Amino acid sequence: MVFSFGTRTPPTALTGEVVVSGLGKSYGASRVLSDVNLTMNEGEVVSIIGPSGAGKSTFLRCLNYLETPTEGTIEIGGARVVAGGKRPDKASLDHLRRVTGMVFQSFNLFPHLTVMENITLPQRKVLGASKEEAQEVANKLLKRVGLPDKAEQYPARLSGGQQQRIAIARALALSPKVMLFDEPTSALDPEIGLEVLAVMRDLADEGMTMIVVTHEMHFARDVSDRIMVMGNGGVLEIGPSEQVMSQPQNERTRQFLKAVLDR
Amino acid sequence: MDMLTQWVGWLPNLAPGVLVSLQLTGFSLLFGFPLGLLFAVMAEAKFLPLQWISFLFVEVGRGLPALVLLYLLYFSLPDAGITLTSLTTAIIALSWNAGAYASEYFRAGLAAVPLGQKEAAITSGLRGWTGFRIVILPQALRISTPPLAGLAVLMFQGSSLAFVIAVPELMSKAFQIASITFEYISVYTLTAVIYGSITLVFLGFVRVLERRLGRHLERR
Ligand SMILES: Nc1ncnc2c1ncn2[C@@H]1O[C@H](COP(=O)(O)OP(=O)(O)OP(=O)(O)O)[C@@H](O)[C@H]1O
Ligand SMILES: [Mg+2]
Numbered sequence: 001m002v003f004s005f006g007t008r009t010p011p012t013a014l015t016g017e018v019v020v021s022g023l024g025k026s027y028g029a030s031r032v033l034s035d036v037n038l039t040m041n042e043g044e045v046v047s048i049i050g051p052s053g054a055g056k057s058t059f060l061r062c063l064n065y066l067e068t069p070t071e072g073t074i075e076i077g078g079a080r081v082v083a084g085g086k087r088p089d090k091a092s093l094d095h096l097r098r099v100t101g102m103v104f105q106s107f108n109l110f111p112h113l114t115v116m117e118n119i120t121l122p123q124r125k126v127l128g129a130s131k132e133e134a135q136e137v138a139n140k141l142l143k144r145v146g147l148p149d150k151a152e153q154y155p156a157r158l159s160g161g162q163q164q165r166i167a168i169a170r171a172l173a174l175s176p177k178v179m180l181f182d183e184p185t186s187a188l189d190p191e192i193g194l195e196v197l198a199v200m201r202d203l204a205d206e207g208m209t210m211i212v213v214t215h216e217m218h219f220a221r222d223v224s225d226r227i228m229v230m231g232n233g234g235v236l237e238i239g240p241s242e243q244v245m246s247q248p249q250n251e252r253t254r255q256f257l258k259a260v261l262d263r
Numbered sequence: 264m265d266m267l268t269q270w271v272g273w274l275p276n277l278a279p280g281v282l283v284s285l286q287l288t289g290f291s292l293l294f295g296f297p298l299g300l301l302f303a304v305m306a307e308a309k310f311l312p313l314q315w316i317s318f319l320f321v322e323v324g325r326g327l328p329a330l331v332l333l334y335l336l337y338f339s340l341p342d343a344g345i346t347l348t349s350l351t352t353a354i355i356a357l358s359w360n361a362g363a364y365a366s367e368y369f370r371a372g373l374a375a376v377p378l379g380q381k382e383a384a385i386t387s388g389l390r391g392w393t394g395f396r397i398v399i400l401p402q403a404l405r406i407s408t409p410p411l412a413g414l415a416v417l418m419f420q421g422s423s424l425a426f427v428i429a430v431p432e433l434m435s436k437a438f439q440i441a442s443i444t445f446e447y448i449s450v451y452t453l454t455a456v457i458y459g460s461i462t463l464v465f466l467g468f469v470r471v472l473e474r475r476l477g478r479h480l481e482r483r
Contacts, residue, residue: 066382097386108383112401112479121397126388154479167383174388 017042018178018209023072023083025058033058033069033233042177043207047220047241050230051256056213059230060180063211064100065093076100077177098126101171105183107163109155115142115166116151119173126174134173141169145199161192165199172203179203181212197223217260221245229253270453273440280436281457287350287432288419291357295418296411298358299365306370317366324363330424332356337428353425361418365411372407373399405476412469416462423458433457 018040025033033055040046048056062069062083063076069083077099081088088096110118119141120134129137142148145165155163164184171179181200185193197219204210204223214220220227220241227244229236236250248254305317327335333356340347347355376399384394423434437454441447 064386066385094388094390097388097390100386102383102386104379104383106379108377108379110380110383110398112405114479122387122389125393125397156480156482170387 017075017077018211019073019075020063021073023059023062023069023074025055025062025067025069025071031233033062036072036230036235038211038228038235038238040178040209040211042209044226045204045208045210045212045224046226046228046238047224048211048213048228048230049215049217049220049256049260050236051259054230055233056230057182058233060182060211060213063180064097064102066102098174099177101174101176101179103164103167103171103179103181103184105186107155107160107167107187109163109167109170111155113154114151115147115153115155115158118155118166119170122170123173137173138169141172142166144172144202145169146195159192160188161195164188164196168196168199168203178209178211181210181214183213183215185214185216215260217245217257229256231256266449266452269446269449273450273453276440277433277436277453277457280431280433281461283350283430284419284422284432284434285461287353287357287422287425287430288415290354291361291418291422292415294354294358295361296365298362299367300369302362302366303369303373306366307373320359321363321366324359325367329357329360329421330427332360333424333428349425349428349430353422353428353430357418357422357425360421361414364414368407368410368414369403371410372403372405375406376402408469408473408476412466412473415469416465419462419465420458 018038020036020038023033023036024031036055036059038046048059050056058067061067063074065081065088068087071084073083074081074096076096079092079095079099081092081096109115110121113121116135116138119138120129120131123129123134123137124131138151139148142151145168147162147165147169150158150162150166155166158166168179168184184200185196188196193216197216200210200212200219201223210224212219212224222241224241226238227241228238229244229248229250231252236253237244237248239249244253245257248257302317302321305313306321308314308317324332333353336356337349337352340352380398380402381394384390384398389398422432425432426434426438429435433454437450441450444450
């Protein structure tokens with residue numbers, strides 16, 4: 001199936017399934033990711049934890065080709081991209097990015113656009129939505145993230161927590177199949193982070209498929225179905241959240257958990 | 264005769280010169296700024312020949328004094344079978360000069376937009392030209408505005424160089440009057456006042472513009 005931005009093909013043929021196999025990434029001679037595998041069902045939430053430099057961000061950013069993986073296969077929501085060899089064509093990349101939504105640690109809202117424009121412009125350019133349609137979607141999403149009265153504000157006038165919730169709304173506006181979060185609360189004060197985590201928890205409850213790189217152990221344990229522990233560019237272990245937290249199998253996981261939980 | 268009466272008498276002769284100076288400046292910026300943006304974008308192109316072309320134009324435009332550029336074009340274009348008015352020749356030379364400097368300011372502006380903005384544009388489906396136009400360029404332009412405004416002022420003042428290839432702009436009008444009346448100090452003082460006041464009015468507009476462009480970044 002050819003699928004590209006700009007067409008309004010209803011994404012009915014897509015599912016929220018994630019199948020990543022043998023994913024690897026090298027920068028020249030330095031290998032930062034090797035043989036990462038992850039299979040997820042629709043509606044599943046996986047948290048990725050692990051020490052700094054483990055490759056968590058690199059892995060997440062390979063999933064939508066913000067980083068170019070050097071080997072492996074990525075299948076997300078009907079999009080399929082094979083790494084290595086020549087760079088995938090535009091249509092495949094568009095498809096991959098169309099089915100994934102991304103939330104960054106530093107929010108990355110467009111500062112020269114109002115909240116409403118931040119949420120409506122992608123819909124209009126990517127989905128070809130009319131202004132009215134886009135605004136209707138935006139208003140619903142603003143309500144959903146608890147900021148219905150901020151539509152006409154510029155991002156600089158909002159607190160970090162509010163900006164991050166808007167960023168989530170912006171990503172959701174394109175109806176992604178899978179949401180990717182890279183430490184969405186790390187730039188926030190702990191209490192402010194809670195309001196973002198609450199939105200993410202709602203999202204998980206509503207059945208969104210999510211991959212969340214996080215240092216929030218409570219979130220990882222309580223909200224995600226499984227936890228994937230990364231270390232040294234690979235997967236140390238992956239399993240049901242409760243089990244990974246209480247009976248980690250891997251020695252390095254045990255050390256990592258001890259270090260963060262004692263803090 | 265006191266100076267003010269003198270000045271009032273000269274103004275009708277100088278006014279057309281002011282218009283030509285403004286025309287020359289206006290056209291040089293009108294062509295120079297877009298050219299500069301084009302060179303700035305080409306400098307980052309993946310296709311190397313585009314980078315070389317940009318490099319060549321920018322380095323020549325910046326490397327040569329505007330005066331030399333003016334003379335070169337003025338004398339070489341007719342040899343190449345191209346006959347243009349001296350005003351058009353001056354517009355080409357100064358556009359080139361403005362474009363070369365502007366491209367550096369555009370490059371700096373583009374480089375100052377955080378990488379996260381480009382990534383957010385890509386993940387929002389705003390890639391390629393759309394993302395550049397909607398997300399990157401407006402932010403870069405805001406950053407480039409103050410130096411570009413400074414460049415505009417320099418170009419206005421530099422337009423007086425066109426005097427050497429007989430463009431009938433303000434400076435050449437002043438020179439004519441001075442060579443007839445021998446009132447050098449008086450004529451050039453008036454000329455200075457005219458250049459200075461137009462510059463100040465322009466800078467006032469720029470200040471308003473900058474405030475408008477930066478409004479979205481104010482927290483209150
Ligand atoms: N452009 C690059 N060139 C070379 N090495 C890189 C580059 N980007 C990242 N790396 C390396 O890849 C490894 C993994 O980095 P990554 O950012 O994915 O870690 P992380 O698990 O997200 O860490 P953190 O918790 O600090 O965010 C690190 O050792 C890093 O130095
Ligand atoms: Mg990281």
